[in-house]
Amino acid sequence: xxxxxxxxxxxxxxxxxxxxxxxxxxxxxxxxxxxxxxxxxxxxxxxxxxxxxxxxxxxxxxxxxxxxxxxxxxxxxxxxxxxxxxxxxxxxxxxxxxxxxxxxxxxxxxxxxxxxxxxxxxxxxxxxxxxxxxxxxxxxxxxxxxxxxxxxxxxxxxxxxxxxxxxxxxxxxxxxxxxxxxxxxxxxxxxxxxxxxxxxxxxxxxxxxxxxxxxxxxxxxxxxxxxxxxxxxxxxxxxxxxxxxxxxxxxxxxxxxxxxxxxxxxxxxxxxxxxxxxxxxxxxxxxxx
Amino acid sequence: xxxxxxxxxxxxxxxxxxxxxxxxxxxxxxxxxxxxxxxxxxxxxxxxxxxxxxxxxxxxxxxxxxxxxxxxxxxxxxxxxxxxxxxxxxxxxxxxxxxxxxxxxxxxxxxxxxxxxxxxxxxxxxxxxxxxxxxxxxxxxxxxxxxxxxxxx
Numbered sequence: 001x002x003x004x005x006x007x008x009x010x011x012x013x014x015x016x017x018x019x020x021x022x023x024x025x026x027x028x029x030x031x032x033x034x035x036x037x038x039x040x041x042x043x044x045x046x047x048x049x050x051x052x053x054x055x056x057x058x059x060x061x062x063x064x065x066x067x068x069x070x071x072x073x074x075x076x077x078x079x080x081x082x083x084x085x086x087x088x089x090x091x092x093x094x095x096x097x098x099x100x101x102x103x104x105x106x107x108x109x110x111x112x113x114x115x116x117x118x119x120x121x122x123x124x125x126x127x128x129x130x131x132x133x134x135x136x137x138x139x140x141x142x143x144x145x146x147x148x149x150x151x152x153x154x155x156x157x158x159x160x161x162x163x164x165x166x167x168x169x170x171x172x173x174x175x176x177x178x179x180x181x182x183x184x185x186x187x188x189x190x191x192x193x194x195x196x197x198x199x200x201x202x203x204x205x206x207x208x209x210x211x212x213x214x215x216x217x218x219x220x221x222x223x224x225x226x227x228x229x230x231x232x233x234x235x236x237x238x239x240x241x242x243x244x245x246x247x248x249x250x251x252x253x254x255x256x257x258x259x260x261x262x263x264x265x266x267x268x269x270x271x272x273x274x275x276x277x278x279x280x281x282x283x284x285x286x287x288x289x
Numbered sequence: 290x291x292x293x294x295x296x297x298x299x300x301x302x303x304x305x306x307x308x309x310x311x312x313x314x315x316x317x318x319x320x321x322x323x324x325x326x327x328x329x330x331x332x333x334x335x336x337x338x339x340x341x342x343x344x345x346x347x348x349x350x351x352x353x354x355x356x357x358x359x360x361x362x363x364x365x366x367x368x369x370x371x372x373x374x375x376x377x378x379x380x381x382x383x384x385x386x387x388x389x390x391x392x393x394x395x396x397x398x399x400x401x402x403x404x405x406x407x408x409x410x411x412x413x414x415x416x417x418x419x420x421x422x423x424x425x426x427x428x429x430x431x432x433x434x435x436x437x438x439x440x441x442x
Contacts, residue, residue, distance in 0.1 A: 130437060130438050131438030132438075159437075159438065160438060161436065161438045165438065186363075188433045188436070188437075188438070189359055189360065189361060189433065190359070190360045191356065191357065191358065191359060191360070192350070192357050192358035192359075192360065194348075194360055195346075195348075195388050195389075196363070197363045197365075198348065198349075198360045198361060198362050198363040199362050199363060199429055199433070200429050200432040200433055200437065202429070202432065203429055207365065207367075221437075221438065222437055222438060224432075224435060224437045225432075225437040225438065228428075228432060228437075
């Protein structure tokens with residue numbers, strides 16, 4: 001990842017103000033599925049680059065409606081453009097969905113802890129995503145492929161509800177064509193013309209070849225999907241210490257002050273969203289959390 | 290038959306089965322090939338076999354008029370499918386279709402049921418393994434029903 005222009009950051013006061021909101025313009029918008037879209041953004045200030053770690057998120061602000069935490073889904077080495085993939089589920093995300101190319105957004109971030117891509121060097125990397133959970137994992141996969149020689153096997157397992165719900169279809173096809181990466185896609189159900197896998201994403205774990213004693217697993221999706229994926233990975237010999245999950249909570253401030261996203265002793269916005277599983281296990285399995 | 294014996298003995302679900310039982314399984318086994326698009330069995334037909342896929346992919350479907358066929362599961366190389374041969378009235382509950390050229394080992398369920406009745410130790414070993422397969426399917430089906438990707442559609 002490139003280093004940000006520190007002088008410009010200091011001039012704007014961003015370095016001293018972690019909740020500083022920068023103005024961005026939408027330069028590209030594309031539909032991913034019936035309820036999900038991606039936007040590419042460029043900053044309107046003098047800072048050309050936006051540095052982030054795969055797995056981090058931004059607070060996106062739409063003027064007059066509100067702010068929402070969204071994971072960054074673009075290439076971490078393409079620091080000139082900021083990409084977010086957004087599902088329309090509430091007023092803010094629907095509002096952003098209503099913006100067109102040229103529309104403006106406020107962006108503050110990046111926040112939180114990212115995927116352990118450096119710690120995964122020399123190991124097999126198993127990425128398991130469900131639904132829109134592929135978006136926060138995509139930057140990590142871009143990074144792994146850009147530094148392919150540093151890793152052993154790279155395996156992506158992705159599950160969606162139906163073929164119509166599959167995110168980044170062309171990207172997945174491209175990854176499936178790579179010889180040095182295994183990309184498995186499954187859907188929960190399909191009509192007669194589908195020729196791919198059918199079954200929940202956990203069923204893909206047993207179909208992959210990896211070294212459980214020398215791997216890092218990164219899981220992102222709804223908590224129920226992550227819980228069962230952890231069980232399946234453990235069944236295949238992966239230890240808890242090698243499993244990382246990305247948690248989703250109601251992040252507000254992004255810097256661990258407001259407490260909206262507290263889970264047990266941690267704040268998802270600051271200590272997460274990516275956690276080592278053993279760090280979050282007790283909270284993960286509690287209904288009240 | 291030596292090849293079949295090797296394949297069965299090396300299969301993860303059967304790998305720790307005693308050699309004498311592998312021999313019994315081999316006596317109920319045969320190689321089968323299905324062309325792309327060919328139905329292996331149809332709902333309601335007698336469930337006389339189960340299959341171990343050596344190569345290819347099989348889709349388990351159910352006909353849901355007026356939508357047509359809905360695919361509920363796919364099975365591929367190394368996986369076993371079909372357990373209706375174990376449960377009366379021994380009829381398939383779904384359709385199974387080869388989506389590409391598929392080579393498999395068919396195990397004659399009728400033959401195997403007879404051997405399990407005659408040797409309850411074998412019956413217990415087989416039952417233990419199929420209970421695991423059935424439990425895995427049950428869990429996967431529950432997860433499918435939970436709509437775990439949660440887009441609320």
